[in-house]
Amino acid sequence: xxxxxxxxxxxxxxxxxxxxxxxxxxxxxxxxxxxxxxxxxxxxxxxxxxxxxxxxxxxxxxxxxxxxxxxxxxxxxxxxxxxxxxxxxxxxxxxxxxxxxxxxxxxxxxxxxxxxxxxxxxxxxxxxxxxxxxxxxxxxxxxxxxxxxxxxxxxxxxxxxxxxxxxxxxxxxxxxxxxxxxxxxxxxxxxxxxxxxxxxxxxxxxxxxxxxxxxxxxxxxxxxxxxxxxxxxxxxxxxxxxxxxxxxxxxxxxxxxxxxxxxxxxxxxxxxxxxxxxxxxxxxxxxxxxxxxxxxxxxxxxxxxxxxxxxxxxxxxxxxxxxxxxxxxxxxxxxxxxxxxxxxxxxxxxxxxxxxxxxxxxxxxxxxxxxxxxxxxxxxxxxxxxxxxxxxxxxxxxxxxxxxxxxxxxxxxxxxxxxxxxxxxxxxxxxxxxxxxxxxxxxxxxxxxxxxxxxxxxxxxxxxxxxxxxxxxxxxxxxxxxxxxxxxxxxxxxxxxxxxxxxxxxxxxxxxxxxxxxxxxxxxxxxxxxxxxxxxxxxxxxxxxxxxxxxxxxxxxxxxxxxxxxxxxxxxxxxxxxxxxxxxx
Numbered sequence: 001x002x003x004x005x006x007x008x009x010x011x012x013x014x015x016x017x018x019x020x021x022x023x024x025x026x027x028x029x030x031x032x033x034x035x036x037x038x039x040x041x042x043x044x045x046x047x048x049x050x051x052x053x054x055x056x057x058x059x060x061x062x063x064x065x066x067x068x069x070x071x072x073x074x075x076x077x078x079x080x081x082x083x084x085x086x087x088x089x090x091x092x093x094x095x096x097x098x099x100x101x102x103x104x105x106x107x108x109x110x111x112x113x114x115x116x117x118x119x120x121x122x123x124x125x126x127x128x129x130x131x132x133x134x135x136x137x138x139x140x141x142x143x144x145x146x147x148x149x150x151x152x153x154x155x156x157x158x159x160x161x162x163x164x165x166x167x168x169x170x171x172x173x174x175x176x177x178x179x180x181x182x183x184x185x186x187x188x189x190x191x192x193x194x195x196x197x198x199x200x201x202x203x204x205x206x207x208x209x210x211x212x213x214x215x216x217x218x219x220x221x222x223x224x225x226x227x228x229x230x231x232x233x234x235x236x237x238x239x240x241x242x243x244x245x246x247x248x249x250x251x252x253x254x255x256x257x258x259x260x261x262x263x264x265x266x267x268x269x270x271x272x273x274x275x276x277x278x279x280x281x282x283x284x285x286x287x288x289x290x291x292x293x294x295x296x297x298x299x300x301x302x303x304x305x306x307x308x309x310x311x312x313x314x315x316x317x318x319x320x321x322x323x324x325x326x327x328x329x330x331x332x333x334x335x336x337x338x339x340x341x342x343x344x345x346x347x348x349x350x351x352x353x354x355x356x357x358x359x360x361x362x363x364x365x366x367x368x369x370x371x372x373x374x375x376x377x378x379x380x381x382x383x384x385x386x387x388x389x390x391x392x393x394x395x396x397x398x399x400x401x402x403x404x405x406x407x408x409x410x411x412x413x414x415x416x417x418x419x420x421x422x423x424x425x426x427x428x429x430x431x432x433x434x435x436x437x438x439x440x441x442x443x444x445x446x447x448x449x450x451x452x453x454x455x456x457x458x459x460x461x462x463x464x465x466x467x468x469x470x471x472x473x474x475x476x477x478x479x480x481x482x483x484x485x486x487x488x489x490x491x492x493x494x495x496x497x498x499x500x501x502x503x504x505x506x507x508x509x510x511x512x513x514x515x516x517x518x519x520x521x522x523x524x525x526x527x528x529x530x531x532x533x534x535x536x537x538x539x540x541x542x543x544x545x546x547x548x549x550x551x552x553x554x555x556x557x558x559x560x561x562x563x564x565x566x567x568x569x570x571x572x573x574x575x576x577x578x579x580x581x582x583x584x585x
Contacts, residue, residue, distance in 0.1 A: 039166065044077075045139035053149060061121060063145040145194070150239055205340075209364065219495045224323050225440060231317070235314035237310050240305040240308065241308075244343060254335050323457070324430050369493075384471070384487070400449070400450050400451025459491070466491055480544040
């Protein structure tokens with residue numbers, strides 16, 4: 001009994017997971033009994049009805065048994081068991097049924113013999129709808145079936161489940177889609193026929209995301225030289241049986257992103273080594289030297305469609321790109337856009353029938369930041385300014401000071417020496433399409449006219465976990481003292497999370513210095529344009545003092561005594577020589 005309960009709980013879980021993508025239910029037969037009046041034997045069979053399917057697919061409906069009924073001596077029903085082929089697909093782990101495992105079940109189904117429906121299906125249109133119901137006089141054994149409709153072009157049908165099962169008189173003994181069965185008394189058990197309502201998708205969709213750690217996100221922020229990993233998903237894969245198939249995806253990168261051509265891989269169902277598709281056999285990779293920012297993958301080769309074996313499942317394209325030194329800064333994004341192109345009917349020449357081709361698209365955004373403003377000419381100018389303390393302009397304000405050398409670190413350099421100090425220096429690179437790195441920023445920067453520090457390409461963290469940098473003056477301008485303070489600089493960003501046209505774009509970014517918020521820049525989006533207000537707050541002034549202005553040791557009192565002493569000595573010497581001259585006369 002405990003073993004039966006365990007199997008039933010597994011079957012219930014399976015039904016629930018499948019139910020996430022398709023609505024199914026069961027309907028009792030006309031009399032709820034088999035012809036001989038005895039229920040619970042191996043001879044029991046029931047009918048199955050398939051609803052919400054378009055006409056013309058009677059040869060495209062296949063059913064694959066997932067769960068079998070068990071009988072003792074073919075005469076007494078004793079429970080259910082999952083078919084061996086599906087145990088393998090689920091790696092014998094029935095407690096954690098995931099969508100990927102359900103995809104695996106569908107893959108196994110395509111390799112297993114389908115239930116033969118020799119009498120064929122009869123279609124009855126639903127009133128006021130283009131879809132209808134398929135019924136057949138074929139009788140099905142007791143158990144659970146996976147329904148696969150694999151050859152519909154204008155509509156893609158999700159896999160469904162349907163069951164012919166036993167129930168007690170109050171229908172609480174639904175052993176596949178309901179509670180537990182009390183098999184000690186089968187005298188009032190009835191047989192329930194199966195009915196499935198199949199959900200449909202009008203066309204495949206494309207989803208573009210950034211793999212940021214363990215999460216898939218629409219946007220992120222990185223340093224120049226960092227790698228950004230992308231995933232492009234086509235779901236579900238359409239079936240094409242005509243002579244004019246069209247299915248391809250084009251991903252166009254902005255100038256600030258360098259495509260790593262060696263990183264491109266394509267998978268079906270899920271990102272697993274065994275699911276990797278083969279270039280030239282399952283897809284064609286189209287890259288042009290004249291268009292280095294464009295990645296195109298075509299699933300049609302020489303007019304032949306390559307993905308019918310994976311119809312109804314999904315395809316995932318993965319690749320990476322590096323943020324280069326042409327990257328846009330601050331509120332200006334570095335985006336790439338994936339456009340899916342497909343035909344709704346491969347039996348029709350899209351060149352002759354306009355509107356047959358559709359092109360859904362999705363976009364991701366990557367941002368990087370600066371801390372001075374000279375890179376973009378505005379926005380953050382004045383956040384950090386280097387000046388000489390005694391140098392004043394005509395208005396009495398401190399004049400900016402150029403020529404001071406600063407080093408940027410990724411951790412506080414205080415107390416670090418040698419190799420540890422060297423590793424702490426922030427550096428970035430520019431990377432070519434083959435992944436070769438060329439140093440771009442060695443971690444040091446010299447203040448320029450205006451006293452600003454041209455540092456760009458810094459990643460921002462999130463609101464709760466900002467990216468942190470440390471800035472320290474390492475060489476003072478000639479004639480000035482060194483400022484030894486270490487400035488802690490933090491950059492955080494927020495992104496738009498609603499489902500509108502601006503989803504994933506930068507909402508704002510904040511710069512904090514020495515734990516004091518300096519300014520938050522809120523971004524305004526109008527179409528493809530993004531603007532942020534000028535920096536209008538008090539920034540941080542890094543002072544240097546002239547060496548000639550340094551006070552003497554001991555203070556002014558010592559100086560007075562020294563001068564006085566020298567005067568007395570000179571006077572004494574004068575008197576001495578005057579006295580000798582007088583004596584000589």
